[in-house]
Amino acid sequence: MPKSIYENIYRDLKEKIENNTFSYQELLPSENTLIQTYNCSRNTLRRAVGLLVTDGYVQTIQGKGVRNIYRPAEQTAFTIGEIESFQESAMRNGQKPKTRVLLFTEFRVDKNLALKTGFSENAEIYYIQRLHYLDEQPLILNHNYFLKESVPGLTKEIAENSIYNYLENELNMTIVNSKRIITVEKITEIDEKYLKLNAKDYNCMAVVSSQTFNSSGIMFEYTQSRHRPDYFRFYDNAVRK
């Protein structure tokens, strides 16, 4: 599948940085050099570098160059920070994923849920509870709400594997962006039961609530992910504009 030029350059540079082709704090080759390397225009190269900046991989310094500030993340924990499925994250971190569907049902959105999720009232949705395991240990309890209109034909079997895989490959949906809010909440009896937590040990947990939009601008998913606190780790890079 042929991607755009800037995306290919971005991937190539990203891989080189991860491979330590450029060492930490070193300056990358200058724009002019890279333009010749990739045989592209300056704008296209700068676009690729801009993506690396937002990833926190490099930092551009006017008059000097582009500095590598990438540090590999410790692989001890499950990490998020991008739009990716549970399966993708697990693979990236070299872990063995498993998903158990606790509940698969459908209903209409009432007033309260509309306020909480952002769906419009009376919209038909699938409501799914799933437990995500990593290396045989339950780590995340997910409450998924999918807009039935946008995600037709969802089944329990699909939910046991990868819903995102179904969306992208079967329904040809493109996921574009995801608004997330991270909070810390008290654990409930359900959390305690399924995640095998002990309230005497940890009595709260990390909660990631997210609204996800597709390329038509439709919010088709609302999800509340409840994470075991001792395995939760969220990476972020903020760039001042």
Place this chain on the structure above:
Amino acid sequence: MPKSIYENIYRDLKEKIENNTFSYQELLPSENTLIQTYNCSRNTLRRAVGLLVTDGYVQTIQGKGVRNIYRPAEQTAFTIGEIESFQESAMRNGQKPKTRVLLFTEFRVDKNLALKTGFSENAEIYYIQRLHYLDEQPLILNHNYFLKESVPGLTKEIAENSIYNYLENELNMTIVNSKRIITVEKITEIDEKYLKLNAKDYNCMAVVSSQTFNSSGIMFEYTQSRHRPDYFRFYDNAVRK
């Protein structure tokens, strides 16, 4: 202070979106229209819109237009999500800030701290403990480590007000980006004491560890912010590339 063109357009559009000049889910005027409005080139306008996309304010849909997906955040809690000082955040949320310096000292980085913070060993640093109040309530306990070389002349008095204000206005430093990791950790006796937490109520808290870089590419700050769990809220928008 004259800013760049794209930044002015970005601010103007952002304000219009926040002011509900465009209603939720409505399409913004097309690129061509906005180009005439702002009398700028297409690239410049697209750059401004691109910033709104990363903010999660709008979503571009090829062939259709740019959709407003901005929802005002509930102002009930202290929220973060950008690079900004405690004071700036407080102001943005319309709250009365206060800062108490618990400890102001300086020393050299040892092996352990170097591993934890990312500073090089033997570097001279300021170590500051600060308690941040909002509306007379202690919410955040901060452990700041500043590189002495980059932040000369730091005093307890400055720490009581705004260190960032000192950095930007006195030292003319430009903060560029900040890598952050959010975790959930057990509360310590110090947290319990200063944040007036009760372990029977909440026995853990939100912890934001951050490395901040200036425009010279120097990591001049490492900070661990320990947040009261019931007031912690972190906003994020992820865009698929």
Place this chain on the structure above:
DNA sequence: TCCTTTCACTTGTTTAAACATGTTTGTTAA
């Protein structure tokens, strides 16, 4: 009526060029 084609309009990608601004280094003049 219904289907297909076309066309106008939308955003997406890429190139090219010019000028602005910050950094470094080497040269020149005091």
Place this chain on the structure above:
DNA sequence: TTAACAAACATGTTTAAACAAGTGAAAGGA
């Protein structure tokens, strides 16, 4: 020797133009 200047080179901003690709509605034919 030192300070000032200039040149070379780095990234930052802006404009212009062309083509690609997705959307939707109007036009036209069966």
